Amino acid sequence: MPQTIRLTTPFTDEDVSKLSIGDKVLITGTIYTGRDAAHKRLVELVEAGKDLPFDIKGQIIYYVGPAPAPPGKPIGSAGPTTSYRMDPYAPALMDVGLKCMIGKGPRNQKVIDSMKKNKAVYLAAIGGAAVVVAKSIKEAEVIAYGDLGTEAIRKLKVEDFPCIVANDIYGNDIYKEGVKEYKKET
């Protein structure tokens, strides 16, 4: 049965081993943002053997390009972007310690295999629920690649950031299992 689990960042092996697909997770602590352009730069640094702009061990990257913050708010609307575009980069980042990715939509087999190998998880935020997600973000600060605008890497302080386990460390995939359950033959 799916359960609701509260986790604080960074994540340990023990934290992620408790998660199964379909579980609801509420994250509190620090998470980092990054999407296509930032991932390209991060992986170039990894391949060159250089330091990343933040310590990635046990960390969480949220695939988001937020809307600008309106006056009095730490961030604008901030729902997830589609994750498959980060598939070419994700395994290299998990190999250097990334523990969790948050986005929307299914991942390819290479990413799923890398999650198993590195004990990492993929969580889905609700695509299009960008105001609901933004409410759980209390602070936001650009820490790298400011030239990329919305695609810059931001450090977010979150409280009870809501997501659902899409891929656990055991190789399960909600996008396959869920559809199987509800598919009707025509």
Add this chain to the structure above:
Amino acid sequence: MREINVKEIIPVVKKLCIDANYYIGEDVLNKIKEFYEKEESPTAKEVLSILLENYELAAKEKMPSCQDTGVAVIFVELGQDIHLIGGDFYEAINEGVRQGYKDGYLRKSIVNDPIIDRVNTKDNTPALIYTDIVQGEQIKITVAPKGGGSENMSEVKMMKAADGIEGVVDFVVDRVSRSGGNPCPPIVVGVGLGGNFEQSALLAKKALLRPLNESHPEEKWAKIEEEILEKVNKLGIGPQGFGGRTTALGVSIMYKPCHIASMPVAVNIQCHAARHKSAFI
């Protein structure tokens, strides 16, 4: 003959950009509620209720319901008895987009070239503007901000007459199936049939402007829309791709005559944020 200064267009486009992103149409809210009642998966039900909560919050807080505030797709119906004065018409529309995306705190999502530089233009221009000349002395402007995630799941296929309506239905259903959870289901499926390669895609986009509570005015096409919707909702993809009965909220077809050799079929996938607002000048 009516004279309109293009400067009058700027505040209208600005407001449409903001309103389309803050306030989702009642047709979308009602469809989500309707499918919520029929949905069997508890996870899917929860997702649909979060989407409803999000649309309510967006309107209340005056924030865009989705951070992807899209490329500004703008449809203009320009009355032929109008004389535009005071500057460049398309530049006025782009100025409206510029102001709307800045003052509405909307995301700027346009890069200057698709492959080599990909530098953000920082004001969400240029807009994609399509103009039809119509009778009369009015201008109708529709702003339909289109997100990238669902647009990426769209496709044009040049089919042959022998493929028949079954071939078309299969292609549309297969396109939705291959999209899975990527385009933020529940989606709206726009289908453009006929015309030519380029016109079919534009028809599919225009089809997305039809309110979700309306079917095709011709019964034979309304039936095909229903058939596709039923098949799509048997795929099991469900809201966000987590599994469920609510994969699409609606299917909308537009068609045009075409060449004897051709049968172009375009599928334009729209996420649940089926946003568009119109105004008359």
